Each structure stands twice: as C-alpha cells, then as structure tokens.
Amino acid sequence: MTVADLLEETYSALSSNKARSFLTILGIVIGIGSVIAMVAIGQGAQSSIAARIQSIGSDLVQVTPGAQRGVGTQVSSGRGASRTLTQEDADAISKEVSTAKAVAPELSGRYQVTAKGKNTNTSVVGVSPTYPAVRNIAVDQGSFISDQNLLSLSKVAVLGPTTRDDLFGTDAEAVGQTIRIKNIEFKVIGITTAKGGTGFGSQDDMIFIPLTSAQRFLAGDNYVTTISVQAVDSDSMAQTQQQITDLLLSRHHISDPEAADFSTLNQADIVATASSVTGTFTILLAAVAGISLVVGGIGIMNMMLTTVTERTREIGLRKAIGAKRSEINLQFLIEAIVLTCVGGLVGIVLGWAVSFGITYLGILQTSVSFSSVLLAFGVSAVIGIVFGYFPARRAAALNPIDALRYE
Amino acid sequence: MQAGQDVKTFPTQFEYICMIEIKNVVKTYKSGDGTEFQALKSVSFKIEDGEFVAIMGPSGSGKSTLMHILGALDTPTSGTYFLDGKDVSTLSEDELADIRKGKIGFVFQSFNLLPRATVLRNVMLPLVYNGVPHADRQPQAEAALKAAGLDEGRFHNLSNQLSGGQIQRVAIARALVNNPSLILADEPTGNLDTKTGEIVLGTFQKLNNEQGRTIILITHEHDVAQHAGRIIFIKDGQILSDAKNPNQKLIKDL
Numbered sequence A: 001m002t003v004a005d006l007l008e009e010t011y012s013a014l015s016s017n018k019a020r021s022f023l024t025i026l027g028i029v030i031g032i033g034s035v036i037a038m039v040a041i042g043q044g045a046q047s048s049i050a051a052r053i054q055s056i057g058s059d060l061v062q063v064t065p066g067a068q069r070g071v072g073t074q075v076s077s078g079r080g081a082s083r084t085l086t087q088e089d090a091d092a093i094s095k096e097v098s099t100a101k102a103v104a105p106e107l108s109g110r111y112q113v114t115a116k117g118k119n120t121n122t123s124v125v126g127v128s129p130t131y132p133a134v135r136n137i138a139v140d141q142g143s144f145i146s147d148q149n150l151l152s153l154s155k156v157a158v159l160g161p162t163t164r165d166d167l168f169g170t171d172a173e174a175v176g177q178t179i180r181i182k183n184i185e186f187k188v189i190g191i192t193t194a195k196g197g198t199g200f201g202s203q204d205d206m207i208f209i210p211l212t213s214a215q216r217f218l219a220g221d222n223y224v225t226t227i228s229v230q231a232v233d234s235d236s237m238a239q240t241q242q243q244i245t246d247l248l249l250s251r252h253h254i255s256d257p258e259a260a261d262f263s264t265l266n267q268a269d270i271v272a273t274a275s276s277v278t279g280t281f282t283i284l285l286a287a288v289a290g291i292s293l294v295v296g297g298i299g300i301m302n303m304m305l306t307t308v309t310e311r312t313r314e315i316g317l318r319k320a321i322g323a324k325r326s327e328i329n330l331q332f333l334i335e336a337i338v339l340t341c342v343g344g345l346v347g348i349v350l351g352w353a354v355s356f357g358i359t360y361l362g363i364l365q366t367s368v369s370f371s372s373v374l375l376a377f378g379v380s381a382v383i384g385i386v387f388g389y390f391p392a393r394r395a396a397a398l399n400p401i402d403a404l405r406y407e
Numbered sequence B: 001m002q003a004g005q006d007v008k009t010f011p012t013q014f015e016y017i018c019m020i021e022i023k024n025v026v027k028t029y030k031s032g033d034g035t036e037f038q039a040l041k042s043v044s045f046k047i048e049d050g051e052f053v054a055i056m057g058p059s060g061s062g063k064s065t066l067m068h069i070l071g072a073l074d075t076p077t078s079g080t081y082f083l084d085g086k087d088v089s090t091l092s093e094d095e096l097a098d099i100r101k102g103k104i105g106f107v108f109q110s111f112n113l114l115p116r117a118t119v120l121r122n123v124m125l126p127l128v129y130n131g132v133p134h135a136d137r138q139p140q141a142e143a144a145l146k147a148a149g150l151d152e153g154r155f156h157n158l159s160n161q162l163s164g165g166q167i168q169r170v171a172i173a174r175a176l177v178n179n180p181s182l183i184l185a186d187e188p189t190g191n192l193d194t195k196t197g198e199i200v201l202g203t204f205q206k207l208n209n210e211q212g213r214t215i216i217l218i219t220h221e222h223d224v225a226q227h228a229g230r231i232i233f234i235k236d237g238q239i240l241s242d243a244k245n246p247n248q249k250l251i252k253d254l
C-alpha cells in the first residue's frame, strides 16, 4: 500500500461520510476559535489598562493626605483629616529626596464652572508649572501655568479638551475667553492635548489653575491634596517612596509609621494591582474558552465514538481482505490528523478573525497570542487523535471475525 | 499405489503436504451469561489442491464457524490447522494478512461490503492492499464483476443501492479479484435465482477445472452441492459424512 493509496483511502473515508466529518471539524473549529479569541480579548484588555496607567505619568509616587491603610489606625478621612500636606512638604521633598526628579503638588476639588451661560461641574486642579512634565500632559493651544502666574496668584485657567467642549462647544476657540469658577472670573490661557480615556479622573475633563490661586480663592487654606513625585527612573521608585515617607514622618513629628497622616502610592504598585485584576479577567476568559474547548472536545469525542461500531466492522472487513494492522492504524491516524488539522486551521483563522474584528471595530486592541494558538491546537489534536485513533487501533488488534461481529 | 511411483512424485521422508488439513478442531463460544457452546466438536479432514468441495448441513450446525477458521479469519479453540503445510496458529499477524490477501478469496454469508462506497471501489479494495498498480485495478475489478455476472450498469452504484442478489455478486467478485488459489464461499448462491446461480457455479467450476483453484462452498441446496466433486455433511458441529460426488453436475457453456 503506497502513501498515495493511504491518502486516497483517507479521502474517500472522510468524503463518503460528509456529515460526520463536518460535525467533527466544526467541534474543533469552535473549540480552537473561541480559545484564541477569548485569550486575545483578555490580553488586549490587560495591555489597554496598563497603557492607561502609564498615561498618568511615568515612575510616579503619589503622596496623599490621610492615614495609611494600616490596620486599626484608620483615621477618619473626613475633610479635616485630609488637611495634612502643604506646599512646604512638596518643597522639602524636592529639596531633600535625592531620587526625586520632579515634584508636582496639586489641590483639586470639584466646582461649578460657568461660561457664557453654560455650566458644568468639573474638577478644578491647582497646579505648579512642573505638573505637565510629571503627569504626562501636553498643551495643545496657548500656554500652561507659569511661575509668574503662581507668584502673582493670577486668575488664569488651562482647560482640558472635554471641559472646553462642554463649556464652549466642540473645538470652539476658547483661549482668551473667561470662565467663572465659584463665581470668580478666570481667563482661559490654554487647552491641553486630548489623552483619551473617559469617566471619572480623565485628565481631559479638568481645569488647571495656579496652585496658589486655588489655595487662596477656592479652598481658602494652605493645604494640597496630592503631591506627585517623579522618580529618576523606575528602579528607584521604592527608594523614593521610602525617602518621602521618612521625610514627611519627621516633618510631621510622627514617630510611629503606622500612625502616619499621609499615604504614599507607588505607580508600580498600581500597575501590579491593575494587572492582577486584568490577569484574573484573562483567567476568567481563558476558563470560558477552556470550557468551550472541552465542549468542542466532547463533540469530537462523540462523533468519533458513535462511529466506532461502523468503523470497527469496516476495520474487520479490511483485515479480512488482507489489510495489515499497521496499514489500518496508519489510515486512521492520518484520518484523525487530517480532521484535527483542517478543523484547527479553520479555528485559528476564525479566532484570529474575531480578534481582528474586535480591534477593527475599535472595541478593544486585542492581541492574538502564540501560546493560546498552540494550547488550543494541542488540546484538540490530542482529543482528535485519542478518540479517533485509539478506538481504531483497538479494533485493528481484534481478529477479523470479532471486529466484523462488533456491536 | 506402488512404491516406485510414490518416490517419484513425493519424497517418502516427507509427509504429503496437502493444501488444507485440520485435525480435531474445536470451537467454543462463550455467551454473555458465561455458558459455553461448542459450535465445532473435533472436526478433522484434508482437502487437496484443486478440489471442489461443498459443505452442507442444517442451520446452526457450525458451517460458517468452520469456514471462518479455514479462511484464517478466526482461530480454533483447540486443534490444529495446516494450510500448505504451515501451522496457521504459529503465523504472525502480518503473515496471516498476507495469506488472506494473496491466497484466499472469501465470500461472507452476510457479504460485508463497505457501505457508502461504489461497487468498483469495493471490488478494488483487495487490490489496493495487495499492491496492484493503480492503473490495473479498475480493469481487473471489472473483469471479476463480469465473471460474477453483475450487470455493467451497476458498477458505479453505491453498494447500499443494490438488490440482495447484486450485493452477493459483488461479494463474489471481490473474492475473485486477486486470483486466489483458494476460494471460500459461504452460501454464494443463497440470494440468486437458478440461472444466475448457475452462472456463479459455472464460474467456480471453470476456475476449478481450467486453473486448478481449490473451491469450498457452503450450501443448503442439494442441487447446488451436486456441482461439487466432494460433499461434506455437518451436523451439530460434527462431520456426518464426507464423500466424493460421483455425479458431479458440470455446467458446459455459460
């Protein structure tokens, strides 16, 4: 029996029972396709969240007022408790923490803002000129808050693009106009570049004013709500965080770190937390995909096993007319391989197409991973071969009469 | 027989090697509830090269069981089976496969065609396993089908689109296609009318007379058995009688 004969036998066996071949292939296609698409979506979500965190700025340590998240020392986080950080703390950090590259204190609050009769409630952030560099924002039109603005307590404002759209209309000319925050007039001197991202905390929906002006006219006191510190590089973030903690503890005359009246947050920790969340999400998707792979696998198994009776008789017949056991084994192995490979390839194309479609429609930037392709393909190949080949192998070991009589 | 002749034809130091020799063959079936049933009880005979033997007996007497053993498709529970002087029980699986495809043509009582395959593919299948070149397969299969008396218009039908008699002729053609030296046919004319039956029997006689092929067939009908040169009767797994048939009915022209 030549290779061509073997392939011909395989072809005619598969094509003479088209429904069975189709259903077997379908099971494999669905199993493999869903695993690939699900994992691609999970990994896309993970990298999109990581990208958003990076867009806040890089190598940041954020210091906020209020207690550390220590046990039993939970200080009330009411308004009084949050007034613990000052401009002087920020200055001290920038002077004494050796690994701090830039320090940006800010005072933020939500206020009613009006312009030309339109009004919106948005986040107003008092900042220093170091803010754009530390928090990774850029100015699109006009200019940002300058040192001069800070010294002279200027009533000037830089708008995020979303706020600009809300107050003046989409893409309207806003530089040079005036807005009223808490009924105090501010002059618009610039618009920041859109960064994307929506919802609470989006840097596109903010108004930046000089920190000193915010303290004087809006808050009425000398405190800040956040100090963002950029470390010189990502390796020194932990060290920066430690130095800041030590410095502020001594400045605030607190000996027990557990009783600190501020907390520090390392961006690496945020990334780690977020990626552990998205990692869980990916595992969830992979589990769903795994279940569909198992279901697909059971489909394959069913198809293969329900035809075992018929195929066992066929094997008995082939043996009765002189087929060797090895020839039968080979034919059925090739059959199982052809089924799983055709199903596998179609499944890979399908999974990839679904991921591509999701990316193309702008829902999520998905990424197909090679390992998921390999895993999905491997599992269905094993199922196909185990349930397609091994029953045939067992039947080929029977003597022809026993195989022909098989019920 | 004279001693001189003996020496010339067969060396005296060897026992004469006949084509088939079974000795005390027993076949026991175990049924589901554990009870045993002896389908063959110590059967022995010899069949020489070029004989045409009919095996007769009532239903359930063990004819098919015996035939499966002779066709190297099943193994006896005890006893020995020599085919061309070789003890079949000592042969490897691959050697058995070689015997089945090269030496024996088997017609099953229940035909056992490949479903969903055409008549031609069914008949060509033994040629595939026997390594016959691709181009020669179809002509050989067509010749075998004609010898079995199947209408040419049916060659491309699927095997499950045929009548019982047509299926029987395809099964016979498949047994003949490899030109086996031993043809074992289990009720080959059971589904055929007298005329078609005679065509098949005539084909067997021709293969037997002109080409010296050994033929063993099972039948219920005395009339069919009369075409053989020797008739063996079996009942309850035992041989009742085994005798030459002096009035062998020969089919002259087909």
Ligand SMILES: Nc1ncnc2c1ncn2[C@@H]1O[C@H](COP(=O)(O)OP(=O)(O)OP(=O)(O)O)[C@@H](O)[C@H]1O
Residues within 6 Å of the ligand: A405, B029, B030, B031, B037, B039, B057, B058, B059, B060, B061, B062, B063, B064, B065, B066, B109
């Ligand atoms: N696989 C088996 N398991 C159990 N008993 C069996 C099996 N095969 C055959 N038998 C029994 O062995 C006996 C002989 O069966 P066999 O098929 O050889 O009969 P037969 O002479 O060919 O009959 P028929 O003329 O009806 O074809 C029967 O009684 C049958 O029931």
Ligand SMILES: [Mg+2]
Residues within 6 Å of the ligand: B063, B064, B065, B109, B186
């Ligand atoms: Mg029978």
